[in-house]
Amino acid sequence: MIPLTYYLILSSIVFTIGLYGIMSQRNGVRLLMSVELMLNSANINLVAFSSYNDDMSGQVFTLFSIALAAAEAIIGFAILLSIFRMRDMINIDDINILRW
Amino acid sequence: MMAVDIAGIGELIMFALVSTLTIIFSILVVTAKDVVRASLSLIVTLVSVAGIYVLLNAQFIGMVQILIYVGGIGVLILFAVMLTTQELKGGSDD
Amino acid sequence: MINKAINGAVALLFLAVVALAIVTTTWITVDELPQNLADQSNIEAIGVQIFTQFVIPFEVLSLVLLGALIGAVYIAKSEVEK
Amino acid sequence: MAIDSLAFLIPLLPALAFVITFFFGKKMYSGGALIPIGAIAISCIISILITINLLQNPEVVVHQSYPWFAIFNLGILIDPLAGVMLCMVTFVSLLIHIYAVGYMSHDPAKPRYFAETALFTAAMLGVVLSDNILQLFICWELVGLCSYLLIGFWYQKPSAAAAAKKAFLTTRVGDVMFLTGIIILFSSIFTIYNGNLPEGIYVLQFNEMFKLIPELSAMHTTILGSEVSMLTIITLLFFGGAVGKSGQFPLHVWLPDAMEGPTTVSALIHAATMVTAGVYLVARTFPMFMGAPDALIVVAYVGGFTALFASTMGIVMNDIKRVLAFSTISQLGYMMLGLGMGAVVGMEAVGVSMFHLINHAFFKALLFLCAGSVIHSVGTQDMRQMGGVGKVMPITFITMLVASLALAGFGIPGTQIGTSGFFSKDAIIETTYLFGEHTGNYIPYIFGIVAALLTSIYIFRLLFMTFTGKARTDYGGHESPSSMTVPLSILAVLALIFGALTQTKFYRFLDETFINNFVHVNIGDLAELGNYHLVHGHHGEPLLILWMPIIVGVAGLLISFLIYYLKVVDMSKIVSRNNFVFKLLYNRYYQHHIFIEVISLQLTYGLSLVGEFIDRKIIDGIIDGISDGTIAIGEIIRKIQTGVVQSYATAVIAGVGLLIILLKLIVEVQ
Structure with missing residues (x-):
């Protein structure tokens, strides 16, 4: 059996x-993809x-x-889309309307 | 005894294969120049993670992974890429 | 470029710390991966758990999904009518 | 016991009000303000009824628990401690909501405002009601989120957005410590049970936690070569959470900035609810602190230092709300100081501190709401542009005066005459004196008494600068509408008489907190654990000590009066006396007039110059130096803040990694 450590x-x-x-x-879509990777590792x-x-229970939690x-992903995509409509780009460096 | 060992080695080989796939394609996700390529690598990563679930005797989770992640989120991200890339924008939405 | 190097270094530091923690911990595991021949893919066990022990989180999850749906539609709809 | 079964409605109704107001508020009267007001009013009535039940029968607490998952539960616990907090939170929140109808009447985003305050109230009630530490933490985080939303309510203003972010991130530091404390607590409990958690009990419930105090205290770990008990680490981490939330010394920086939100938010967050959550947390887990003497001392010192430190800054501020913000930090320091005195007075420390918390909530909410009333009418927050507001806003002036007297703690020792702040603040200062008497360590007492003097100076400076004298600019103020003045009056009455009415009952009531049918703690055992010699019945203080707080209070009033009210008179008097002395000398020693002139001019003028130098450069210099130093350090530190979230994330991860390595190097868990 493979040790748990490997996984x-x-x-x-x-x-x-x-x-x-x-x-x-710096690209919003890629950020989302990276988040998906992290979720998958969890x-x-x-x-x-x-x-x-x-x-x-672990598998049930995985389902959740x-x-x-x-x-x-849906929400992230929706936000990106609306930003893209507004600004014509999704480079998160330039999305700083909430920044001081 | 021997048979068990062989089964164990087979399992190990499968694990090595699937995990190598996962790691290589997940590296591609963050390094690929083209966003479309990155998202396709993400889909491959997700499929290989489903393989890991099957190796872990969680076949149902593997199925769900393929259905929801690959089928749903993968397509969603492809859409996101298509809809938010400047070159492809002309006439696609609105 | 320097940023990428820093990010890479930080990520490697993180990996080192986590890997060290994983390797040095003694994990308590079962001896053999459980195989239920009657329920190979665990569907039954998972279903029973979802609808007994985790039924409230399950219902809450449905609300979360509904909220996500409504939120996504609201955020992404064009603002012509305003 | 019908009313007990309605306890779950207390947090639920405001939460429902949040949903309704958020989605349907636009179409309702005044942005749907009536929904949260009604919901909180019902919560308030239920809480008061339950508390009255408790008052008659303090050892039977309301406790309901439902399994959540695995070994965690969701539960409601209303014991005397939670009961008084509940009444205070719901009541003050109700008044602030009513006040906000008038205050926010011109704001287009009213539904969002009322929805967020309702959610905030619900979260805060959740913190108070929780019967286990995990649920408390979840509500605690929700409170943090709501404070972020509310401070940044006018997110169009860059300063408000920055302040919201600062508040969120600063309190996050404390929250991470709190969470770490919970995790360490859980893993320690796991170790104590050898990995076999008993069936049917929820280990993170307060009563279960308290039962394990001796075992936790016996567990040791080595940090930098010295042995520290697990209990000390856990309680210090909990206190770290309280430091972040309650704006104690190193993490107080967010609180003054948080004044960017609407004034009602300041009153709600910084007077009654959010900032007191930290004090409540320490009071809630107080038996654990009792078992960890080192942690209790840290609490006392941090609290005392904060009380002093914040009040020095309060003196130099010109923004009316910032003065109040520093005042809040200082008063929270007092509460922590009071809790830290548990080493001598035992559980009574909780009573003393919570009494000040409740009274502070009344008069500080009143101060903020009065300030809001002034700002609403004058249109500026700068006290230098006010002056003479008392003439146009008599009700606000009187209520503000009451609140200031309560804050400065005016009253007559030995009698039942006094403002609410007098009874609670005096009790804390007397406790610190008792602490000094029994341990020989008078530092907490000095902290307390000096801070009391400074408190009196800054609050009356505010009062004189704002309400008396001539109007310095043409602001054309008017008295506020009745929806604003009525809550002011109610709070003023409470600030005036609440202390005198409840003083003795309050301590006896709160002493029951940890001796009831749910949480049962033996104080004597805990005192043995921490090597304390508890003192009961302390009435032997010298008369001077009894009178000391009021003496410094009056002294502060006089100083402010001389400097800020008689300012013009005082200055001209000095000038005329100079002239008079000069003329007198000139006439009498006419022949030596050049000599005398030189002497008088040189000497008198020189002396006054020296006096001025001492005043301007040294006294002001120390005070300005503190603030300038703070600003300068801030200027350096702000360079790090690029505003790119990703670089923050990178820094956080690098920090966590390095921290773990560091801990690995210096800590050996045994």
């Missing part, structure tokens, strides 16, 4: 890649723990998490 390391690597994306990307963790502890990710 955790895999998930932390995917999470780090997502994190790097969050920190370095889900891998949940499912891995669920399987290795023989406890089904997937549904919430869908909601989050």
Whole structure:
């Protein structure tokens, strides 16, 4: 059997890649994609723990998490779209109307 | 004993394969120059994560992952890319 | 470019910390991945859990999705009528 | 017990009001203000009825609990501590809502305002009602979010948006500490039970937490070579959360800036509710603090220092609301100081501190609402442009005067005559004296008494500069509408008499908090754990100590009166006396007039110059230096703030990583 550690390391690597994306990307859509990566790594963790502890709640939480990710993607996309309508770009460096 | 070992090795190989896929394509997501390419890599990443779920004996979650993530969010992100890219904008919306 | 280098360094630092924590922790696990032959894909177990123990979060989730739907429509609709 | 079963309505009604007002408020009268007002009024009535029940029967508390998931639950706990908080929050919130109908009448975004304040009230009530620390934390975060929304209510103003962000991020520092405390607490409990959490009990409920205090206190970990008990770490982290929320010393920076919101928001957030959440948290988990003597000392010192530090800054401010903001920080410092005295007076510290909290809520809300009334009428927040407002706004002036007297703590010791602030503040100062007497450490007392003097100076400076004298600019003020003056009057009456009415009852009532059918704590055991010698019945203070707070209060009033009311007279008197002395000397020693002139001029003028130098450069210099230093440090630090969220995120992640490595290097958990 594969040790649990492998899955955790895999998930932390995917999470780090997502994190790097969050920190370095300037394009709104790419930011959203990086967030999806991070969410997925969290889900891998949940499912891995669920399987290795023989406890089904982890998988139920994964389902919830997937549904919430869908909601989050929809909202993020809607915001990007409305910003794009207003400004004709989605470079988040230039979206600073809420900034002081 | 031997059989178990072989099964274990097979599992390990599968895991190595799927996790390599996941990592390579998720790196592509953040490094690819073209946004469309990045979003397609994201979809591949999501599919391989579904593979990991299956390896973890969570087949149902794997199915849901493919249905919702790949089918729903993947398409949504592709749409987002199409709708918010300047070059492709002409006449697509409005 | 310098920014990307800093970001990469920070991400690697994070990965190092997390990986270290994962490797040094002793995880308590079952000996063999559980295999329920009657319910290979866990659908039944998950369904039972969702509709018994987690029924309230499940209902709340439906409201969240509805809210997301309405919010998305509201945000993304064109502002011509204003 | 019919009324107990309605307890869940207390937070639920304002939450419902939020939904209704938010979505349908536009079409209703006055932006749907009546919905939250009605909801909070019902909550207020329910809370008062429950509290009256409790008052008659304090050992039977209202406790309802429902399983949430796994080992967590959702629950309602109304014991005397929560009961008085509930009444205070709902009542002050109700008055502020009524006041806001008049104050916000010209604002187009009224529905959003009323929806957000209703949500804020609901969240705050959630904090108060929680029966477990996790639920408290969730509501705590919701309070933080609402404060962000409300401070940034006029988000079109860049300064308001910045202030909202600052408040959110600064309190977030405290919140992270709080969360860390909860996590450490949970993992410690897990260790205590050897990983087998007992079935059927929720370990994060307050009573379960308190039962484990001896075990937690026995767990040790090594930090930088010295052994620290787990309980101390947990309580210090909890206190960190309270520091962020209650604007204590290192994290107080957000509170003055938060005055960018509407004045009603300032009154709601900075007088009655949000900032007191930190004090409430410490009071709620007070048995744990009792078991950790080091943490209690930290609470006392941070509180005392904050009380002093903030009041020095209050003296130099010219913005009326900022003076009040610093005053709030200072008074919260007093409450923390009072809690920190638990090492000597035991559970009575909770009573003393909560009494000040309640009284402070009344008079500080009143001060803010009066300031709001003045701002509403005059149209500026700068006190240098006001003056003589008392003539055009008599009701506001009288209520403000009452509030100022209460803040400065005026009353006659030994009798039942006095403003509410007098009873509560005196109690805290006396407790610090008692602390000094029993431990030989008079520093908290000095903090308290000096801060009391400064408090009196700045509040009367505000009063004289704003309401008396001649109008310095042409502002054409008018008295506010009755929806604003009625709440002012109610609060003024309460600020005046509440203390005298409830003083003795209050302590006895709150002493029951940790001895009832739900939470049961043995004070003696805790005192043994912390090596305390608790003192009961303290009436042996010297007369001077009893009178000291009122003496410094009057002294402050006189100083302000001389400087800010008689300012013109005083100055001209000095000038004329100079002339008079000069002339007298000139006439008498006519032949030596050049010599005398030189002497008189040189000496008198020189002396007055020295006096002026001491006054201007040294005294003002110290005070200005503090504020200039703060500003200068701020100028340096603000360079780091690029405003790009991503770079913040990068910094946060790098910080967390480095912190973990650092902790790994210096901490060895045993």
